[in-house]
Amino acid sequence: MTRNIHPLLIAGTVLVFIFLVGPLVIVLGSALSDTTYLTFPPQGLSLRWFENIFQIDAFRRTIVTSLQIALLSTTIALIIGIPAAYALNRHRIQLPGWLSTLFILPVLVPELVLGFSLLKNLAVQFNSPIYISLLFGHALIVLPYVIRVISASLASFDFSIEEAAISLGSPPLKTFFTILLPNVRSGVIAAFILAFITSINDVSISIFLTGPGLSTLPIQLLAHMEQFFDPTVASVSVLLMLLTVAVMAIVERTLGLTFLAK
Amino acid sequence: MTQSLTLDSISAHYGSTQVLENLSLAVGEGELVSLLGASGCGKTTTLRLVAGFLQPTSGTITLGGRDLTRLPPHQRDIGLVFQNYALFPHLSVADNVGFGLKQRGVSGDAKAKRVTEMLERVGLAHLADRLPGALSGGQKQRVALARALVIKPPLLMFDEPLSNLDAKLRVDMRVEIRQLQRANGTTSVYVTHDQEEAFSISDRVAIMHAGRIMQLDTPERLYQRPANAFVARFVGFENLIPMAVVERDGAKITAEMAGGVRLTLPLEQFGAIPDSFILACRADGLQVTDNATMEGIPATLGLRTYLGRAYQYQAETPAGALIANGPLTRVLESGAAAKLVPVPEQCTILAPE
Numbered sequence: 001m002t003r004n005i006h007p008l009l010i011a012g013t014v015l016v017f018i019f020l021v022g023p024l025v026i027v028l029g030s031a032l033s034d035t036t037y038l039t040f041p042p043q044g045l046s047l048r049w050f051e052n053i054f055q056i057d058a059f060r061r062t063i064v065t066s067l068q069i070a071l072l073s074t075t076i077a078l079i080i081g082i083p084a085a086y087a088l089n090r091h092r093i094q095l096p097g098w099l100s101t102l103f104i105l106p107v108l109v110p111e112l113v114l115g116f117s118l119l120k121n122l123a124v125q126f127n128s129p130i131y132i133s134l135l136f137g138h139a140l141i142v143l144p145y146v147i148r149v150i151s152a153s154l155a156s157f158d159f160s161i162e163e164a165a166i167s168l169g170s171p172p173l174k175t176f177f178t179i180l181l182p183n184v185r186s187g188v189i190a191a192f193i194l195a196f197i198t199s200i201n202d203v204s205i206s207i208f209l210t211g212p213g214l215s216t217l218p219i220q221l222l223a224h225m226e227q228f229f230d231p232t233v234a235s236v237s238v239l240l241m242l243l244t245v246a247v248m249a250i251v252e253r254t255l256g257l258t259f260l261a262k
Numbered sequence: 263m264t265q266s267l268t269l270d271s272i273s274a275h276y277g278s279t280q281v282l283e284n285l286s287l288a289v290g291e292g293e294l295v296s297l298l299g300a301s302g303c304g305k306t307t308t309l310r311l312v313a314g315f316l317q318p319t320s321g322t323i324t325l326g327g328r329d330l331t332r333l334p335p336h337q338r339d340i341g342l343v344f345q346n347y348a349l350f351p352h353l354s355v356a357d358n359v360g361f362g363l364k365q366r367g368v369s370g371d372a373k374a375k376r377v378t379e380m381l382e383r384v385g386l387a388h389l390a391d392r393l394p395g396a397l398s399g400g401q402k403q404r405v406a407l408a409r410a411l412v413i414k415p416p417l418l419m420f421d422e423p424l425s426n427l428d429a430k431l432r433v434d435m436r437v438e439i440r441q442l443q444r445a446n447g448t449t450s451v452y453v454t455h456d457q458e459e460a461f462s463i464s465d466r467v468a469i470m471h472a473g474r475i476m477q478l479d480t481p482e483r484l485y486q487r488p489a490n491a492f493v494a495r496f497v498g499f500e501n502l503i504p505m506a507v508v509e510r511d512g513a514k515i516t517a518e519m520a521g522g523v524r525l526t527l528p529l530e531q532f533g534a535i536p537d538s539f540i541l542a543c544r545a546d547g548l549q550v551t552d553n554a555t556m557e558g559i560p561a562t563l564g565l566r567t568y569l570g571r572a573y574q575y576q577a578e579t580p581a582g583a584l585i586a587n588g589p590l591t592r593v594l595e596s597g598a599a600a601k602l603v604p605v606p607e608q609c610t611i612l613a614p615e
């Protein structure tokens with residue numbers, strides 16, 4: 001059997017593909033350029049702009065900070081978000097409908113406003129350490145994603161399975177870990193990745209909550225761009241992408257495997 | 263091993279709505295009692311109370327003399343079989359069946375041996391390594407059954423276990439369930455809204471309505487001697503005719519119904535008859551005849567339907583619309599005048615509502 005695919009469909013697909021992949025190619029190309037200014041296609045091939053990142057002290061420090069903040073805020077959001085999503089779905093009938101909307105609210109507030117008010121209230125008024133404020137802000141913006149994604153995978157979860165386990169003698173908390181979590185594994189992984197990416201790329205919240213001595217990679221990148229127009233911008237972007245992909249791979253493997261091993 | 267279950271004046275609420283009202287029920291050792299009733303009458307609620315997923319607002323639940331009422335569900339040691347099977351999707355058939363044993367500290371060879379034995383008994387030994395997603399509905403229900411039975415619980419409870427299966431499989435599975443239950447002598451509570459299913463496999467059946475048990479009895483007695491008008495209608499007495507005794511004469515009474523129609527009824531068939539009562543007859547218990555000299559309820563016949571063993575007529579009578587059966591040898595047309603003659607063996611007497 002042969003099927004004719006409409007030429008317009010092929011053309012459309014190619015266009016979308018170029019639209020999606022094009023910028024990545026340009027960024028990668030510019031990062032590899034041997035020139036001292038941003039250019040595409042690259043002229044000469046070199047890794048010097050990648051080396052440059054690690055020679056600049058500020059970049060080295062902010063990479064570590066960004067990774068720390070992303071991992072910690074994601075972990076915090078998962079620790080709060082998984083039980084919250086569980087409770088929202090488990091007791092859906094008894095709970096008022098607006099309650100789950102409440103947990104999505106931070107997404108609706110423009111992040112700049114959120115960042116500014118966090119700065120004003122947390123950092124200035126309560127004088128909380130800048131690191132804690134930054135972490136709190138990130139946890140806050142990624143939490144709605146975590147709840148949303150985990151809720152989606154719990155929506156198809158049949159809670160009578162949990163009751164079956166309990167009736168067979170498994171205490172409720174143990175049942176949560178041995179029966180519920182393995183069945184929403186893909187949701188947890190997706191939530192982790194989404195939250196991590198959101199945090200590590202965030203500018204609008206971080207711009208308010210970073211300060212002297214503490215910055216994240218995207219904010220440091222902004223500061224660097226104000227002075228220099230060299231391919232470091234591109235190489236940092238590539239590095240961010242690589243970090244993200246690496247984390248995705250690690251999460252897939254470790255979370256995936258530990259759940260499978262249960 | 264097996265133990266008797268007692269529910270003593272249990273009431274239950276969801277929020278402020280009462281779902282069960284002073285429900286009492288005793289299931290003897292090794293007995294299988296069905297809860298039968300229309301949707302929403304509180305069958306599942308009763309099971310959830312016994313399983314411990316719901317707390318009664320008053321009353322006590324005991325199993326083998328042990329008070330369960332305040333015990334958390336994972337300590338109750340009750341085998342549950344759910345309507346939607348509720349198998350663990352991420353565990354193999356063998357691990358599903360072994361789950362309860364693992365919680366009881368049985369492991370290694372001992373566990374594997376009991377799981378295999380159980381799977382053999384439900385005919386699924388060859389599927390031990392499959393995931394539940396790759397099983398048919400009937401196979402899933404067998405796994406669910408094996409998972410509940412393997413822990414040798416003192417009490418087994420089923421919540422409409424067969425309602426997701428097709429008609430043929432339903433009949434096979436209910437026989438299988440009954441055989442396994444008998445073989446182990448496990449006290450069981452079986453919820454269904456299918457009367458045939460309940461009557462065919464139960465020692466006794468509790469007919470429920472609006473959170474109460476209307477009658478708890480053997481299938482035979484429920485079928486022949488319902489205790490009240492609700493149960494009578496439920497088990498298929500189409501005609502409930504209110505009557506009043508006008509004359510008592512030794513072994514017979516004469517009673518009158520609406521429209522002044524009088525019937526003589528033999529006491530030997532019905533025992534004592536109160537002054538005011540309901541005569542309940544299935545369609546089979548009201549025979550249609552065009553012999554005008556017979557004593558019976560005068561009727562004008564309406565629609566006739568063919569049942570295979572008889573004709574069934576809708577009939578208009580002074581006592582209202584009734585349903586009666588007539589012989590295949592005599593076909594009567596719509597509009598014909600006829601008599602409906604009660605067959606005492608097919609009728610029963612109820613207290614007025």
Ligand SMILES: Nc1ncnc2c1ncn2[C@@H]1O[C@H](COP(=O)(O)OP(=O)(O)OP(=O)(O)O)[C@@H](O)[C@H]1O
Nearest residue numbers: 093276281299300301302303304305306307308455
């Ligand atoms: N979680 C709940 N919250 C509020 N009311 C409920 C809840 N669960 C059940 N009910 C109500 O309690 C009553 C009894 O429900 P139950 O599930 O026991 O009925 P059932 O006899 O099992 O019916 P079915 O044959 O449809 O399964 C129903 O009126 C139902 O609407």
Ligand SMILES: [Mg+2]
Nearest residue numbers: 305306307421
């Ligand atoms: Mg039910």
